[in-house]
Amino acid sequence: MSEQVKKFIRVDHAGEYGAARIYAGQLAVLGRGKHGDTLRHMKAQEQVHLDFFAGEIASRRVRPTVLLPLWNFAGFALGAVTAAMGPRAAMACTVAVEESIDEHYKAQEAALDEDEAELRGTIAKFRAEELEHRDIGLANEAEKAVGYSLLSRVIKAGCKVAIRISEQI
Ligand SMILES: [Fe+2]
Ligand SMILES: [Fe+2]
Numbered sequence: 001m002s003e004q005v006k007k008f009i010r011v012d013h014a015g016e017y018g019a020a021r022i023y024a025g026q027l028a029v030l031g032r033g034k035h036g037d038t039l040r041h042m043k044a045q046e047q048v049h050l051d052f053f054a055g056e057i058a059s060r061r062v063r064p065t066v067l068l069p070l071w072n073f074a075g076f077a078l079g080a081v082t083a084a085m086g087p088r089a090a091m092a093c094t095v096a097v098e099e100s101i102d103e104h105y106k107a108q109e110a111a112l113d114e115d116e117a118e119l120r121g122t123i124a125k126f127r128a129e130e131l132e133h134r135d136i137g138l139a140n141e142a143e144k145a146v147g148y149s150l151l152s153r154v155i156k157a158g159c160k161v162a163i164r165i166s167e168q169i
Contacts, residue, residue, distance in 0.1 A: 001060060004111065005060075005112075005116060005119070006060070006062045007167045008108050008111075008112075008119075009053060009056045009057060009060060009062045010057075010062055010063065010064060010065055010166065010167065011065070011104075011163055011166045011167040012053045012105075012108075012123070013050070013053035013054060013056070013057050013062075013064055013065070014064070014065045014067065014068065014071055014162070014166035015101060015104070015162075015163065015166070016046055016049040016050040016052075016053050016126075017050055017068060017071055017072070017075070018071040018074070018075040018162065019046040019049070019050075019075070019097065019101070020043060020046040020047055020049075020050050020075070021071065021072055021074075021075025021076045021079065022075045022076070022078055022079035022093065022094075022097060023039055023042055023043035023046055023079060024043065024075075024076055024079060025075065025076040025077060025078060025079025025080035025081075025083065026039050026079040026080070026082070026083040026090045026093075026094075027039050027040065027043060027079075028076075028079075028080055028083070029079075029080055029083035029084050029090075030083045030087060030090060033087065034087075035087050035090070035091075035140065038136060038140070039090075042094070042133050042136065045129050045133070049126050049129070052122060052126075056119075065165075065166045065169060066169055067165065067166055067169065071162070071166075074162075078093060078155070078158075079093065082151070085145070085146075086145070086146075087140065087141075088140070088141050088142060088144050088145035088146075089145040089146070089151060091136075091137040091138075091140040091141060091142035091145065092137065092142040092143070092145040092148050092151050092152060092155075093137075093151070093155055094133055094134065094136070094137035094142065095134050095137035095138060095142045095143075095152065096151070096152045096155035096156050096159070097155060097159060098130045098131065098133045098134035098137065099134055099156065100155075100156050100159035100160065100163070101127070101130045101159075102127055102130050102131055102134065104159075104163055105123050105124075105126065105127040105130065106127065108120075108123055109123055109124055109127070
């Protein structure tokens with residue numbers, strides 16, 4: 001297995017871990033509200049994504065990122081803080097994060113060769129679900145959040161940095 005594939009698995013594991021923590025943070029604030037079931041649905045899908053990459057980490061003996069404790073905290077905090085700003089801000093967070101993941105997975109699909117066709121197929125399937133999450137965010141008035149474009153830009157920039165360093169360390 002190439003170093004590149006190892007990097008992909010490390011960063012995807014980190015990302016799905018962070019995503020599950022974001023939805024956990026949102027649920028801590030909004031779990032009893034009208035979006036509770038929607039958030040639980042998305043969190044359950046992130047858990048499937050996370051379980052898959054945790055399995056790849058184990059079976060391929062890839063070292064996970066040392067930053068998991070940070071993503072544990074930062075993911076939950078991002079979810080809880082945006083949720084505390086209101087359901088629209090929570091959905092704006094979802095849109096920004098899922099768009100970042102979509103781009104990230106799209107680039108990986110393009111980079112993976114036939115010898116990793118199965119992994120590529122799984123990433124494509126997950127990416128379709130991330131786009132579903134983005135659409136759920138948009139359908140729930142993400143764009144009407146106060147300060148949407150700033151919020152979106154800040155979160156996307158954060159995702160980029162998180163992806164970059166989770167590939168490396
Ligand atoms: Fe995911
Ligand atoms: Fe997602």
